[in-house]
Amino acid sequence: MPIIEVKDLRKTFRGPQGQEVVAVDGVSLSVEPGECVGIIGESGSGKSTLGRLILRLNEADSGSIVLDGEDVRALTRRQLRKRRRDWQIVFQEPFASLNPRLTIRQIVEEPLIVARTYGGRAERLRRVTRTLEEVGLSADFLERRPANLSGGQQQRVGIARALVTDPDLVVLDEPTASLDLTIRASILRMLAELQVSRGLTYVFISHDIETVGRFCSRVAVMRRGRIVETGATSEVLDNPQEPYTQALMSAAMPPIPYSPDAAGDVSDTGVPCPGKAVTP
Numbered sequence: 001m002p003i004i005e006v007k008d009l010r011k012t013f014r015g016p017q018g019q020e021v022v023a024v025d026g027v028s029l030s031v032e033p034g035e036c037v038g039i040i041g042e043s044g045s046g047k048s049t050l051g052r053l054i055l056r057l058n059e060a061d062s063g064s065i066v067l068d069g070e071d072v073r074a075l076t077r078r079q080l081r082k083r084r085r086d087w088q089i090v091f092q093e094p095f096a097s098l099n100p101r102l103t104i105r106q107i108v109e110e111p112l113i114v115a116r117t118y119g120g121r122a123e124r125l126r127r128v129t130r131t132l133e134e135v136g137l138s139a140d141f142l143e144r145r146p147a148n149l150s151g152g153q154q155q156r157v158g159i160a161r162a163l164v165t166d167p168d169l170v171v172l173d174e175p176t177a178s179l180d181l182t183i184r185a186s187i188l189r190m191l192a193e194l195q196v197s198r199g200l201t202y203v204f205i206s207h208d209i210e211t212v213g214r215f216c217s218r219v220a221v222m223r224r225g226r227i228v229e230t231g232a233t234s235e236v237l238d239n240p241q242e243p244y245t246q247a248l249m250s251a252a253m254p255p256i257p258y259s260p261d262a263a264g265d266v267s268d269t270g271v272p273c274p275g276k277a278v279t280p
């Protein structure tokens, strides 16, 4: 059974002049458990909106979203809050997505409190500490605040916050776009390792074809709110059928050296990334 089954999803926003902006225009997508599916496309093609709709962080205008067999659009707010722990998101801008007034412990603990099913304070602290360790942050970070952390460390906190409730699905919305190249590599390696060790399913949103080529087993190409091409990453990127995908490929940067020896900011796991290298 697919973990994500999206059918004919649509979302229109009002632009600044009151005009209609069709962000997602009839998208259907099916994702099997354990897959990493990349969503690529130029800026404004609707990638982030699709990710947010899938998790019901934005409400779709129409279409259906089934996660883990559950009709997500039919859930009440209360039901959704309970299920939130299974479906998480990591945002592009770690600092903007972390409340600067809270300590790292409070930030990572918050989803546990919202879900209301993770025992008392001591049990929650154990979970928070364990999850921070998993993302390469020691207990020394517990009482620090986001502003005192590097960009890479902030994103590790964002990842810990997403993982602390043991989700099975994580939407990664350009999780490394704002980070330096070497830090990017170590975060991606860590995400790849976590996917295997925790059996996670990823939807990996990116405008960086190079990264998607290395990280994802399957890719969907978005243009103006629609998926115009989809398939195994190697097939789509080695032999793009759509002129739009071909244009994206030729506009892509030359390959970034992706060495397991690249310096990391906190901990390097040395775990190779799945997928394959892309040679545009």
Ligand SMILES: Nc1ncnc2c1ncn2[C@@H]1O[C@H](COP(=O)(O)OP(=O)(O)OP(=O)(O)O)[C@@H](O)[C@H]1O
Pocket (backbone or CB within 6 Å): 013, 014, 015, 021, 022, 023, 041, 042, 043, 044, 045, 046, 047, 048, 049, 050, 207
């Ligand atoms: N909350 C909103 N209000 C109004 N318009 C929005 C809103 N969110 C997104 N849009 C518009 O919807 C379209 C799709 O945006 P979206 O952020 O999903 O694209 P994207 O492919 O993720 O782009 P990027 O790579 O730049 O993040 C854009 O035209 C955007 O301006």
